Amino acid sequence: EGLAGLADVFAVLYGRDSRIAGVEETPFAWALQRDLRFLRDVGVIAPGVHLVLEEIAHKLTPKQVWVGYDCTDAILKNFVRDERGSIRAIDVESLGADQLLGLGVAKAAVRWLGPLRSAFLAELRAREVPDFSAYFPFVEMCFVAFWQKSSFLEKKRRFVDPSLFDRFLGQ
Numbered sequence: 001e002g003l004a005g006l007a008d009v010f011a012v013l014y015g016r017d018s019r020i021a022g023v024e025e026t027p028f029a030w031a032l033q034r035d036l037r038f039l040r041d042v043g044v045i046a047p048g049v050h051l052v053l054e055e056i057a058h059k060l061t062p063k064q065v066w067v068g069y070d071c072t073d074a075i076l077k078n079f080v081r082d083e084r085g086s087i088r089a090i091d092v093e094s095l096g097a098d099q100l101l102g103l104g105v106a107k108a109a110v111r112w113l114g115p116l117r118s119a120f121l122a123e124l125r126a127r128e129v130p131d132f133s134a135y136f137p138f139v140e141m142c143f144v145a146f147w148q149k150s151s152f153l154e155k156k157r158r159f160v161d162p163s164l165f166d167r168f169l170g171q
Contacts, residue, residue: 003116006108007123010071014101014129018068028100028142029061035145044148045162049169053141056168062135069097071104102132106143110164141168 023029036057040050105124109117121133132139144164151159 003120003123007120007127010104010124011127011129013069013071013104014066014124016069017097018066018101018130020064020130021067023062023065026065026067026100028065029057032057032061032138032142032145035142035149038149039145039152039162042152044152044160045165049162049165052169053165057138057141060135060138060141060168062138065135065138066101066130066132067098068101068130070099070101072099072107100139100142101130102136102139103143106136106140107147109140110144110147137168141165144168 033054036045036050036053039045040047045053105113105120108120113120121136125131125133148160148162148164151157
């Protein structure tokens with residue numbers, strides 16, 4: 001029930017003015033490479049790991065991506081149930097336009113969805129939202145690299161965890 005309600009929130013966002021774009025027309029692949037270089041330069045990831053991640057990032061990068069509205073801070077405290085039991089996003093500042101669709105799901109997957117990741121993606125597909133599942137590993141890598149860089153810069157050391165890249169190293 002909670003996953004379905006949350007999927008409804010994301011479906012509303014993803015269904016609003018979403019568009020397909022050539023990845024080279026967007027900043028996303030470039031930003032991923034920049035963030036990986038930054039993490040290498042500050043010592044979060046080793047130079048050898050960076051080389052491998054850079055190669056994997058190239059392989060994961062799709063030719064086209066869905067762009068539109070997404071929840072940029074999909075953490076549990078930013079959602080509440082209304083009087084009818086529907087889930088609502090309450091942090092308006094975390095709703096962003098021109099986002100790589102799926103970044104909110106990627107954040108939720110890393111932060112709290114865990115083993116419910118696949119079930120949540122299935123809930124989204126059932127709602128016929130723009131389908132980014134074929135390149136979701138790219139979206140996840142974009143999120144992890146950006147989040148690790150941001151956490152480092154914001155001195156939120158408890159969130160800096162280079163092992164978050166381990167799952168990509170098997171790609």
